[in-house]
Amino acid sequence: MTTMTAGPRAGHSEYKEIVDALVEFIEKAVVPIEQEHAEFLKDENNIFNARGLMTEKYLQISQQVREMSAEAGFYTLYGDESLGGAELPAAAIVEIQETLHHRYGPERSLIHESVIPSPFTNGLSPLLLKLSEEVLAPRIDAIRAGSSTLCFALSEPDAGSDVYNLKTRATKVDGGWLVNGQKQWISNAAHAKHAFVFAITDPEAVANRTGGITCFFVDTDAPGFSVDAGIPIMGKRGSNATILSFTDLKVTEAQIIGEEGKGLNLAMGGISRGRVTMSATCIGVAQWALDQALDYAKTRKTFGKTIGQHQMIQAKLAEIARDIYLCKSAVQRTAALLDAGMPAVKETSIIKFSCTEMLGRVIDEVMQIHGGLGLTNELGLEGAYRFARTLRIPDGTSEIQRRTVAKRLLAGDTKL
Ligand SMILES: Cc1cc2nc3c(=O)[nH]c(=O)nc-3n(C[C@H](O)[C@H](O)[C@H](O)COP(=O)(O)OP(=O)(O)OC[C@H]3O[C@@H](n4cnc5c(N)ncnc54)[C@H](O)[C@@H]3O)c2cc1C
Structure with missing residues (x-):
């Protein structure tokens, strides 16, 4: 041990x-x-x-x-x-x-x-910057103090990668809209006080994939807002991801974030920081795992020597270090691009799929280095393996990241 x-x-x-x-x-x-x-x-x-x-x-x-x-x-x-x-x-x-x-x-x-x-x-x-003062002012102090939290309710049972497949509908009524529909996978929704809710306000624009989806800021205790269940993920009894439903949830003009029909632009505008954050998380977890592999390689003995003296284990350690080093350099470079005001769309997609996939490989190899001990959760490796596996889905799947990169390349954004 x-x-x-x-x-x-x-x-x-x-x-x-x-x-x-x-x-x-x-x-x-x-x-x-x-x-x-x-x-x-x-x-x-x-x-x-x-x-x-x-x-x-x-x-x-x-x-x-x-x-x-x-x-x-x-x-x-x-x-x-x-x-x-x-x-x-x-x-x-x-x-x-x-x-x-x-x-x-x-x-x-x-x-x-x-x-x-x-x-x-x-x-x-930053979405709060686009909310009316009337709605924001009474809520901002509690949000700043950590007493109230938020969630971001975009995905639905039929709309994950393909957000234009949304079904949640905001129907115009006197003084606002009535929202009806269901959301799925919404992180933090069970204990959030407020939600960014995306709903169709212009079905024709949605059918043409030119807009028509509006983001509303909603209090989760409003009549018609319901938290249905937590979703058990990767062997757990529950998770932070939640199923929500809306039944005649009343919203007004003042609750619109940004402009009516332009909700998706807002959603896509903020994903870069989320992807950089997740990529940096992967670098940190991979280094945590490498530390454990190094400790174990120096102490566990087989055939009269420490396993770190076997060349096949050395190769694994070197490849883990290579993986981490290359991804870390790319994440730092992408962060610098964002800080210089560049959109870095292609780059944030590259690091998102590279770092999440890198972490999967690294944890897998670190488990292998630990032999049977790696399959237990004594050192947290089994939990880390499940954690790493989840990251290739949210914030845009690995396939969607590759699709984004290829689309950018084919459109002429070829600088690397
Ligand atoms: C833990 C967790 C937390 C989440 N938190 C949130 C949240 O807070 N808010 C929120 O709104 N959503 C959240 N999501 C939802 C997440 O964004 C979606 O799960 C994700 O976008 C994938 O959508 P999907 O699950 O519907 O898969 P689908 O879109 O149905 O995809 C199924 C498979 O097809 C592939 N695929 C789809 N389209 C293409 C294509 N054009 N080319 C190639 N392959 C394709 C996908 O990569 C995937 O492998 C969360 C998800 C998880 C798992």
Whole structure:
């Protein structure tokens, strides 16, 4: 049996102070909460109820962490300055994601999901900049404080990759619209106070694939908004992904984000940061796994030597390092492009499918290096394997990323 290494080497980047302060906050404030609830958090029956939804007690603990993080100034690091955030650039987000996943591995949900929300679909999302003051003003303080969270409800049973296949319909009535339909896979929806809901307002434009989908900002306790179930994913009893339905949910003009009929432009406009964030997560988790493989390779003996002295294990270690190094360089370069104001559509697609697929290969090989121990969850490797497998689907599948890259290349965007 091996022990985990201390985590990443101290870097010397321009964001080092922020990253160090964040790690210190987590060590001093969040790890003690994890320890206090260690027995509770160990059993997933305590985290998900029979409907696959997160339990009240788990939600209370995660809210406590969010509010502490907001109080300490970390919860809003990725948010727009005009909403009260620190508006960190993509390069800083990359460094934070990578460091936290390298240090803590993939499964510490209180750290990864509560300390800083996702940069586009939750917290001080830039989408809030396009909401009317009348709707935003009474809600923004609670969002900034981590007391209220958000979800992004686009996907449906018949519309994942192909968003123009949406069925949720907003029908015009006196003073607004009535929304009817169902959403599927919506992360964080079970405990969100507000949702970005995408619905068809112009069926003809949707049929022509020229627009016609509007994004509405909705309170999840509004009449007609229902959380149906959590979706069990990859051997778990539930997940953060949820099924929602809307029955005559009333929305008004003031609840529109951006312009009527232009919701998809908004949705696509923010995906780059999400993809960079996920890619950096993969780099961090892969380094966490490599640390474990190195520890084990140095201590486990077979045929009179440590397994790290067998050339076939050495080759695996070298290939893992190559994979991580190449992906990490590409993620940093893509973040720099985004920070320079480039759309980097092709590049964010390249890193999304490369990093998620790289992580799958790396965890698989690290499990192999651990022999039978790799198949248990003693070191968190089995959980990491399931985690890595999920990432090739959300935020655009690997196939959709390849499709995007090829379309850009064929349209003349060939600079690499
Ligand atoms: C854990 C998780 C969290 C999620 N969170 C959210 C969320 O918060 N909000 C939200 O709105 N959605 C969310 N999603 C939904 C996610 O975006 C979709 O699952 C994803 O876009 C794929 O859609 P689908 O599952 O309907 O698969 P489909 O689109 O039906 O695809 C099925 C298969 O066909 C392939 N395929 C489809 N079209 C093409 C093509 N043109 N060329 C080649 N292959 C193709 C796909 O790659 C895939 O392999 C989440 C999903 C998961 C699993």
